[in-house]
Amino acid sequence: MSESGDIVLCARxxxxxxxxxxxxxxxxxxxxxxxxxxxxxxxxxxxxxGKSTLLHILGLLEHPTYGTVDLDGRDAWSLSxxxxxxxxxxxxxxxxxFYHLLSELDAVENVMLPAMIAQSRGEFRLDRRAHLAKAxxxxxxxxxxxRLKHRPAQLSGGERQRVxxxxxxxLDPPLLIADxxxxxxxxxxxxxxxxxxxxxxxxxxxxxxxxxxxxxxxxRCSRVLRLEAGSIVGAVSGRG
Amino acid sequence: MYRVFLxxxxxxxxxxxxxxxxxxxxxVGALILILSIMTGFLEETRRSARGSLSxxxxxxxxxxxxxxxRDPAPVLELLRADERVxxxxxxxxxxxxxxxxxxxxxxxxVDSQSSExxxxxxxxxxxxxxxxxxxxxxxxxTVGRDENGDIVAPRLRVANLADPFAAPPEYDxxxxxxxxxVIVGEKVMTYHGLRRGSFITLMTAVPDPASDTGxxxxxxxxxxxxxxxxxxxxxxxxxxxxxxGQLARFLSGVSEDDALPQDSIHFSEVLVKLKDYxxxxxxxxxxxxxxxxxxxxxxxSCSIRTWExxxxxxxxxxxxxxxxxxxxxxxxxxxxxxxxFAILSMMVTEKRRDIxxxxxxxxxxxxxxxxxxxIGFWDALIGALFGAVAGTWMALEIDPLERKxxxxxxxxxxxxxxYLFDSIPxxxxxxxxxxxxxxAFVCTLVFAAIPAWRAANLDPVEALRNE
Ligand SMILES: Nc1ncnc2c1ncn2[C@@H]1O[C@H](COP(=O)(O)OP(=O)(O)OP(=O)(O)O)[C@@H](O)[C@H]1O
Ligand SMILES: [Mg+2]
Numbered sequence: 001m002s003e004s005g006d007i008v009l010c011a012r013x014x015x016x017x018x019x020x021x022x023x024x025x026x027x028x029x030x031x032x033x034x035x036x037x038x039x040x041x042x043x044x045x046x047x048x049x050g051k052s053t054l055l056h057i058l059g060l061l062e063h064p065t066y067g068t069v070d071l072d073g074r075d076a077w078s079l080s081x082x083x084x085x086x087x088x089x090x091x092x093x094x095x096x097x098f099y100h101l102l103s104e105l106d107a108v109e110n111v112m113l114p115a116m117i118a119q120s121r122g123e124f125r126l127d128r129r130a131h132l133a134k135a136x137x138x139x140x141x142x143x144x145x146x147r148l149k150h151r152p153a154q155l156s157g158g159e160r161q162r163v164x165x166x167x168x169x170x171l172d173p174p175l176l177i178a179d180x181x182x183x184x185x186x187x188x189x190x191x192x193x194x195x196x197x198x199x200x201x202x203x204x205x206x207x208x209x210x211x212x213x214x215x216x217x218x219x220r221c222s223r224v225l226r227l228e229a230g231s232i233v234g235a236v237s238g239r240g
Numbered sequence: 241m242y243r244v245f246l247x248x249x250x251x252x253x254x255x256x257x258x259x260x261x262x263x264x265x266x267x268v269g270a271l272i273l274i275l276s277i278m279t280g281f282l283e284e285t286r287r288s289a290r291g292s293l294s295x296x297x298x299x300x301x302x303x304x305x306x307x308x309x310r311d312p313a314p315v316l317e318l319l320r321a322d323e324r325v326x327x328x329x330x331x332x333x334x335x336x337x338x339x340x341x342x343x344x345x346x347x348x349x350v351d352s353q354s355s356e357x358x359x360x361x362x363x364x365x366x367x368x369x370x371x372x373x374x375x376x377x378x379x380x381x382t383v384g385r386d387e388n389g390d391i392v393a394p395r396l397r398v399a400n401l402a403d404p405f406a407a408p409p410e411y412d413x414x415x416x417x418x419x420x421x422v423i424v425g426e427k428v429m430t431y432h433g434l435r436r437g438s439f440i441t442l443m444t445a446v447p448d449p450a451s452d453t454g455x456x457x458x459x460x461x462x463x464x465x466x467x468x469x470x471x472x473x474x475x476x477x478x479x480x481x482x483x484x485g486q487l488a489r490f491l492s493g494v495s496e497d498d499a500l501p502q503d504s505i506h507f508s509e510v511l512v513k514l515k516d517y518x519x520x521x522x523x524x525x526x527x528x529x530x531x532x533x534x535x536x537x538x539x540x541s542c543s544i545r546t547w548e549x550x551x552x553x554x555x556x557x558x559x560x561x562x563x564x565x566x567x568x569x570x571x572x573x574x575x576x577x578x579x580x581f582a583i584l585s586m587m588v589t590e591k592r593r594d595i596x597x598x599x600x601x602x603x604x605x606x607x608x609x610x611x612x613x614x615i616g617f618w619d620a621l622i623g624a625l626f627g628a629v630a631g632t633w634m635a636l637e638i639d640p641l642e643r644k645x646x647x648x649x650x651x652x653x654x655x656x657x658x659y660l661f662d663s664i665p666x667x668x669x670x671x672x673x674x675x676x677x678x679x680a681f682v683c684t685l686v687f688a689a690i691p692a693w694r695a696a697n698l699d700p701v702e703a704l705r706n707e
Binding site for chain 1: 242244250253597600601603604606700
């Protein structure tokens with residue numbers, strides 16, 4: 001286990017049950033997990049093991065049945081809805097398998113969306129130039145300088161995922177959560193997106209929580225956790 | 241910031257939203273147009289309901305045993321001295337039967353199914369002061385003119401407006417006994433087939449203590465000096481004006497040229513016109529009642545009423561109708577609101593994933609709620625704004641618009657004759673327009689609130705799980 005860096009995320013005894021009819025289905029059986037600044041953690045496991053569910057709980061999108069998630073030193077699930085939304089906005093960047101861009105907005109607007117949500121109208125107008133410059137910068141760094149005004153429908157899968165990555169990084173959150181970010185891309189494109197993801201993570205010293213089925217990808221992480229049937233069965237320190 | 245920005249983007253990106261906007265536009269426009277015309281109609285009706293009624297009507301039944309003065313002069317004097325009073329005039333009313341020396345009169349008398357004509361309300365007026373309190377001369381002057389105001393039927397009109405009860409030019413006074421002039425309602429004129437100079441016979445009964453029934457019959461021949469148009473069907477069908485003195489002579493059986501005996505019946509009501517009806521009506525009525533009573537000019541059998549009290553039932557019905565109409569027409573808004581509800585519901589289903597993304601990026605449920613409410617708000621804003629402008633414009637221009645349409649298609653859409661209106665009445669009240677616009681907003685937002693609430697309570701994880 002990497003000993004350096006502050007703890008960014010600390011999850012304890014996470015249990016998740018789903019009610020289906022009269023019976024209750026326990027998907028996660030008490031997961032403990034720590035993530036430090038600058039750490040790259042890969043979460044692996046068979047389909048249906050509960051990886052996405054765990055990610056959603058850690059990402060404050062889904063309520064755990066039991067257990068605590070400490071983010072920024074605060075017990076996130078005991079905060080008000082408002083404060084939790086704010087924490088999600090400032091503290092966590094999401095990258096999804098299916099990009100999830102808003103089809104009505106162009107690339108730049110999609111990238112600026114976290115700032116739009118964070119700020120009031122007046123604040124955003126004041127910072128507009130800075131935001132625009134930053135969004136263009138990010139997209140240019142990701143090789144999308146000629147795609148700034150394009151809508152998601154006009155972009156390829158790889159391009160969309162790069163826009164999504166820029167969006168996740170826009171407010172400089174300390175934590176990045178990515179659920180199979182290359183799951184929907186061909187190999188070469190996937191490599192390209194991953195290179196960008198890892199480079200950004202390294203440059204900014206972010207904590208990265210990554211779900212993947214790709215062993216080679218896991219090797220490039222500092223730590224690998226295996227989740228099987230709702231329990232962590234093994235931890236491996238990677239090359240990182 | 242994202243709420244306004246995204247709601248606008250979502251609105252523009254879906255053509256179906258135009259249906260909602262258009263629905264609100266139509267509803268607001270139609271409501272304003274229809275309510276304006278309705279208000280116009282009702283106000284016109286109210287005006288004609290008032291008809292020839294003056295502000296205050298003092299009724300003094302001329303019982304023979306009453307100790308009140310027979311002559312109206314002291315009453316009129318007292319009233320005219322009051323600074324709130326614009327003018328006052330005395331009337332003598334008497335119910336009669338009108339006949340002529342032709343078959344038509346018989347047909348009218350035996351027609352038990354007719355709803356057209358009843359008795360004649362013979363109304364004695366003082367031509368010199370009548371206009372102080374009523375619209376007497378204007379009602380004479382409108383007769384026999386076309387749309388442009390040119391006189392086209394001079395034989396219907398009173399020959400000399402300055403002296404309306406003067407003998408008509410067609411009347412040869414040297415033939416037979418002298419006859420007093422009457423001015424009949426326009427409908428009486430046509431119904432009985434009268435012209436200026438026609439003779440009519442009026443018959444009635446008057447109290448007579450000497451008779452064994454207590455009544456004795458009176459009948460006298462008169463000459464028609466012209467007709468009047470009050471615009472009020474009932475009055476034009478029933479009323480016949482006559483000089484008050486001549487009516488008193490008729491009732492007491494004194495010949496046209498003789499002096500009036502002191503004990504004859506001179507007047508039965510006094511009409512008062514106030515300078516400011518809205519302000520003074522109630523106070524003046526109370527004051528006059530007290531003053532007249534103290535002076536011994538009225539007693540318990542008399543009454544003082546405002547014109548509205550005379551028409552209480554009708555005015556109440558008119559107001560009722562307006563409210564009812566408003567309520568029924570508001571259903572248009574509900575339909576428009578429902579369109580928005582349907583469109584927004586579709587949109588929420590369609591945008592499930594986007595709602596999940598927004599939540600993941602830090603939007604609160606309340607933010608999502610506001611976002612979708614705002615879409616409804618824009619619908620209402622655009623629709624209501626354009627609807628209000630279009631509806632108001634149409635309402636103001638409805639008359640020329642209808643004329644142009646009628647001309648273009650060669651069909652008469654609105655028959656002005658039927659309603660006795662010269663133009664389609666339409667009154668745009670800013671308050672009503674404001675109420676309709678606000679109603680549109682409230683209705684839209686209430687209907688938008690349901691899908692918006694659903695959007696806010698969407699489970700983001702479920703929305704994000706799959707493509
Ligand atoms: N809302 C729910 N109600 C009931 N069961 C659920 C619900 N959400 C997830 N599950 C179940 O939880 C289990 C774990 O799902 P999850 O999506 O976390 O798996 P995963 O490890 O991400 O799989 P994959 O690798 O295929 O993405 C699955 O068996 C799934 O059916
Ligand atoms: Mg998954």
